[in-house]
Amino acid sequence: MRFVLPVAALVTVPLLAACISNTSDSGIVGGAGGPISVTSSDSSCDVSAESAPAGNLTFNVVNGGSKVTEFYLYSADGKRIVGEVENIGPGLQGKLIVTADEGSYQTSCRPGMAGQGIRADFTVTKPAGGSTAPSADAVLISRAQNQYRVWVQHQADLLVAQTKRFVTAYEQGNDDLVRTLYPQARFHWESIETVAESFGDLDPKTDAREADLMPGQKWTGWHRIEKDLWPQRAKNYTPLSIRQRHFYGDDLLTNVTTVRDRIRSITFTTDQIANGSSGLMEEVATGKVTGEEEYWSHTDLWDFAANVKGARVAFEDVKPILEERDPALAKTLTHRFAEIDRLLARHESGNGYVLYTELSRAEVKRLADAVNALSEPLSHLTAAVLP
Known part of the structure; x- marks a missing residue:
């Protein structure tokens, strides 16, 4: 059973942008x-x-x-x-x-x-x-940009390596192993999800859910394979043939490898890092805490944890800048990230997490409340760290 809860007071803030709905002007000008x-x-x-x-x-x-x-x-x-x-x-x-x-x-x-x-x-x-000369804290800004770039590239490398293992096992029909590898490989995708989503041609091929398909859109990627591995909720489902497995597996590996290669050429500005943190928490709010992302496997908590990790890394990279400009906001965000980590730790199992269907309604609500409590102050991060 899935629990779908309304997540209130959310601010839409994807990776390279900040959207602050129904708020006063932040003072940043165009x-x-x-x-x-x-x-x-x-x-x-x-x-x-x-x-x-x-x-x-x-x-x-x-x-x-x-x-x-x-x-x-x-x-x-x-x-x-x-x-x-x-x-x-x-x-x-x-x-x-x-x-x-x-x-x-x-x-x-x-x-x-x-x-x-x-x-x-x-x-x-x-x-x-x-000239767009950097502000007096140029050293902090440069350090944040370099640290985040290195971390994103490392996650992209891990994504390709883990996806290779996953695809090989899937094409060989070793389904028990594949089901174990699925959330582990996706963890690295989810930790940099908003970076990957910036490649608008690749994201739909790689991470589209069945419910989100546009008319005529061919369904490929993680969730197409997920359905084949956990078809219990599908009516009259026909398993994919070995030939089809090779097609979908090879296609997935090609696409995540292309994402990895494109990421290697990206540099990140301070606003992009800050917006990345906010954007990842929006991913948690709109897909993970509702239990909608992993419809077939119910491995949403792996995705939830990966989004939170990516958001926290981005925040920590710009935190020294924030502490100079708004120490109260830095303290609030540090506390609220820690609270979400504490709640997630309750649901750890082995090297991962329990299935989302094992959570009670009260546990889901506690997670949703923690996401909401973090999302509102996090929406102010971008304006706070810009010069």
Whole structure:
């Protein structure tokens, strides 16, 4: 039995963005001209400026349509997500805070959260004075960026290594071993999930759930194999053949290897690290604490723990900066991460965790409450660590 609880007071904050819904202005401005206004309707995406100076940019997004919308800042080729704010309901507002270097980009509204979105070119120009010189705490900033980059790359390497073991066992039909390896390999994906999600072409191929498929979308990736390993909830399910196992297994390994290779070329700005922490906790709130992510295997607590670990690592990397600028917020976040770790430890079993179906309704609620208690102050992290 799955327990699906409402998770209140959540702030949508994916990896390379910060969305602060229904809040006052944080004081971060969109270049020299102030925040950039975006009005999304069901058929239009009106951005108040076509360019802004390099540095910290803020996009204030208003949904004037009848559908839930999203706003994205893409790289010039439209393939990589630089920043995003999701799930902005009709009549509501969202905020995207991102640090952007000089260059060409694309803006995009996605009314209905479907399709390629309504896109337009956006230019980030040379900043005033010709430089985006770092603040006085440049050493702390550089250290945080380097530490996080090394950690993400290490997790990506572990992801590929563990996925190879998993795929080999799956293609050989060693299902008992495969079921053990499944949550272990996915742990490394989930710990850097919002980084992987920034590759918009690869994430749907790798991590799409059956319930989220778009019409005509071919289902591949982790959860397609998960269903084959735990088909008990499926009616009249036909197991995949050895040939099909090879197809899905090889495809999964190819995609996670491509993610690993792309990650090797990424550098992270301070806002991206801070938003990564917030974004991972949003992943916990919207998929893991509800028990929806691992529909077939019920291994959601492995994913939950991995998201929390990734969020905590990102927070700890920028914590020295935060302690200089907002020591009270640093103390609050440290305490609330520790509380979630304490609750998760209660559900450890062997080298992993109990199945999500073994949790009582009260235990699920305690986890949800801890996620909510962390998510609200964590939504202020990005603005606090930016210069």
